[in-house]
Amino acid sequence: MSTKNVTVAVLTFRRPAALVAGLLLMLRQIEALAEDASRGYTARIVVVDNDPDASARDVVADLDHPAVDYVVEPTPGIAAARNRALDEAWSSDALVFIDDDERPRAGWLDALVSTWREHGAAAVAGRVVPVYPQQVSDWIVDGGFFVRRTLRTGTRVAAAPTSNILLDVQYLASRGLRFDARLGLGGGEDTMLTRRIVRSGGDIVWCDESVVEDYVPEDRATPKWVLQRAWSHGNTSTNVDLALAPTPGERHVIRTKAVVGGLGRMAAGAAQTGFGAVSGSNHHSARGLRAMFRGAGMTAAAVGVVYHEYAKARRSEAPMGTSDVTDSTV
Template sequence: MTASPRWDTPADLTRPTDRRGVPGSRVEVVIGVLTFRRPDDLAALLPVLLEQAAEADRPDRRVGVLVVDNDPQASAGGVVDELGSPLVRYVVEPTPGIAAARNRVLDEADGCTFVVFIDDDERPRPGWLAHLLRTQQETGAAAVAGAVVSAFEGPLDPWVRDGAFFSRRRLATGTAIDVAATNNLLLDVAAVRAAGLRFDAAFGLSGGSDTLFTRLLAASGARLVWCDDAVVTDSVPSSRMTRGWVLRRAFRSGNSASRVDLVLAGSAPARSRARLRGARRGVPRLAAGLARWLLGCVVGSAAHRARGLRTACRGAGMLTGSFGVVYHEYRRAGAVPVAGS
C-alpha cells in the first residue's frame, strides 16, 4: 500500500509535543477519514485534504491524512494508491460499524496531538483546518466542532424543503457545547486518553456513538467549543433527499438519544428514571407532531405536515429507545449487532 505519512514515522511520534505551542515542540495532526464503498467521494476529498494539510503545515506542526476503510474487501485501497501521496496512510478496519472505524482512527493516531474527523462525502471550505486549530489554540478546548452545510445532488422534494430538514445549528465561534458529531470535529488526543474514552461498539450499526462519546468527554470536565468558521459542505445524494429517509433519520436520532441517556445514567435506579424521562419526552413529541401534521392537513401547510411528521417520528424513536429497542440504521447484510445494541 501507500507509504506512511510523516506524522506516522517513529521519529515524529517520539518527538515531544505541547498543545500550547512551546518553542521547539512538534504538534502532530492527523485528519481521519472514514469510508465504506464510496471510492468516487474519497477520490474527490483526498486532494482537498492535502491542500488543507499544506496550508496548516508549519515547522512546528505536521499534518497527515489517515483513511480508515470499513470494507473488509479494501475497496478504497486503489484510490489511495492512485493518489500516491506520502502524507496519506491507508488502513482497513474489518469490524463492521462506524464506532469500530472511529476507534481505529484513535488507535492509529496514538502519539499524535490532534485528531480531526471528517466524512468521506464532505468537502472542507478554504481555511477549514486552520480555523479548527486556531480555535483550539485560543480556547485550549479538548474538542472543537465545526459547521456543516448541505449541497444537494438535485432539486429537493418540496415537502423536504419546506420541512427545513437539512438545516443545522450555527453558533458563534468559541461558544461552549456539550455534544458534537464527528463529521467535523477536532479532538485533543491527550484529553481523550485522560478521560479513557472509546466509541461504544453497541452504537456501531445504529449511530449515536459520537453523541455518547462527546457527552462523556464533556461530563469528564473537558471543554468543548464551537468554531463557526470551520465549515464543511455535506454532499447529499438523491437517496437521502426523500421523505422516507428524513423520517427514518428522525426516528433513529430520537432512538439513539434515549439510548445514550440510558448509558449515561449508570446505575439501575438511574436507568429506570432515564426510561421514564425518555417516555415523558417521547410521548409529547409524538402527540404534538401528529397534531401539527393534522393542522397542516387542515390548513394546507406543507411545512406543518412535514415538521409535524418529523417531530412525531423523533418522539416515537425516543419512546422506543428508552425501553431498549434499537434501530440499526447502518446494519449490513451478514453483520451481527454487538450484544446490548
C-alpha cells in the same frame, strides 16, 4: 509555541467517488502547510476503510500522496472504525474527523486548529452545511432537515457529532476515553464520547469558521429516509442516555421521561402536521411528521428496542456518516 501534529481521519465504506473528491480538497490545505511554517502545525490524512474487501485501497494508491495513509478496519461498525482512527492517531496531538461524503471549504482545518489552541479545549466542533441534489422536493427543503446549527465561535456545547470535529488526543488518552463499541452498529457513539468528554471536565467549543459541505445524495433527500432517520435519532438518543446512567433507578427515570416525552412529541407533531395540512405549509407538515417519528423512536427505546442503523447501512452500502440530518430535538 510548539509545533502540533494533527491527524485527519476519513472513515469510508464503498464510496470511492465521494472519497476522492474530499481527499483532493483536504490535500490542498495540507500541502499549503509546507509553505507556511508559521501556522504551527503539521497534518496528515489516514483513510480508515471499514470494508473488509479493502475497496478504497486503489483510490488511495492512485493518489500516491505521502500525506495520505490507508488502513483497513475489518470489524463492522462505525465505532470500531473510529477507534481504529484513534489508534492510528495516538502519537498525534489532535485527531480531526470528517465524513467521506463531505468536502471542506477553504480554511476549514486552520480554523479548527486555531480555535483548539486558543481555547485549550478537549474538542472543537465545526459547521456542516448541506448541498442538495439538483432535483429535490420542496418538502425536504422547507422542512430544513439537513440544516445544522450555527453558533458563535468559542461557544461551549454539551455534545457534538463527529462529522466535523477536532479531538485532543492526549486529553482522551489521559482519561481512557474511546468510542463505545456497544454502539457500533446502532449509532450514537459520537454523542456518547462527546458527552463523556464534558462529564470528565473537558470543554467542547464551537468553531463557526470551520465549514464542511455535506453533499446530500438523492436516496437520502426523500421523506422515507428523513422519517426513518428521525425514528433512529429518537431511539439512539434515548439509548445513549440509558447507557450513561450509572444506576437502575436513574435508568428507570430516563425510561419514564422517554415515554412521556416521546408521546408528547407524537401528539405535538400530529397537531403541527394537521396545521400544516390546513394552512398549506410544507414546513409545518414536514416538521410535524418528523417530530412524530422521533417521538416514536424514543418510546421504542424506553421499552428496550435498539435500532442498528449501521447494520442497515452496510447492507445498502451507505457511507460511513454521522448525523446526516439536523440533531434538533423538535
